[in-house]
Amino acid sequence: MAKQQSASSRRTFVSAALAGLSATIFVHASRAFATDKMTKPQADYQDTPNGIYSCGMCTLFVALDGCKVVEGAISKDGWCKAFAAVD
Numbered sequence: 001m002a003k004q005q006s007a008s009s010r011r012t013f014v015s016a017a018l019a020g021l022s023a024t025i026f027v028h029a030s031r032a033f034a035t036d037k038m039t040k041p042q043a044d045y046q047d048t049p050n051g052i053y054s055c056g057m058c059t060l061f062v063a064l065d066g067c068k069v070v071e072g073a074i075s076k077d078g079w080c081k082a083f084a085a086v087d
Contacts, residue, residue, distance in 0.1 A: 037067075037068075037069055037070055037071040038069055038070050038071065038082070039070075039071055039072075040070060040071065040072060040080075043069070043070045043080035043081055043082050044080055044081045045070055045074070045078060045079070045080040046078060046079055046080070047075050047077065047078045048077065048078065048079070049077055049078070049079050050079040050083070053079055053083055053085065054076065054077050054078065054079055055067065055074050055075060055076050055077070055078045055079060055080070055083075056076035056077065057085060057086055058082075058083050058084055058085065058086065059084045059085070059086050060082060060083075060084055061074065061076065063076075064076075067080075067082075069082050070082065
């Protein structure tokens with residue numbers, strides 16, 4: 001009887017440990033994805049164009065006000081150092 005309770009307790013412990021490990025990995029992975037983008041200061045973002053170049057002409061711009069590499073709302077008339085012209 002004691003052997004059966006021990007096996008059951010071990011299974012419960014292992015299940016709980018694996019669930020905790022999975023949750024920890026998920027939280028760390030989601031944080032990594034959340035920080036994949038640069039902040040506006042890191043990108044040297046400005047709300048005005050750089051000469052004839054602006055976010056609206058960039059391959060990284062996501063309509064209406066987003067960017068694939070810079071966090072937050074982005075103006076289509078803005079510019080940053082990650083600018084990549086549309087061919």
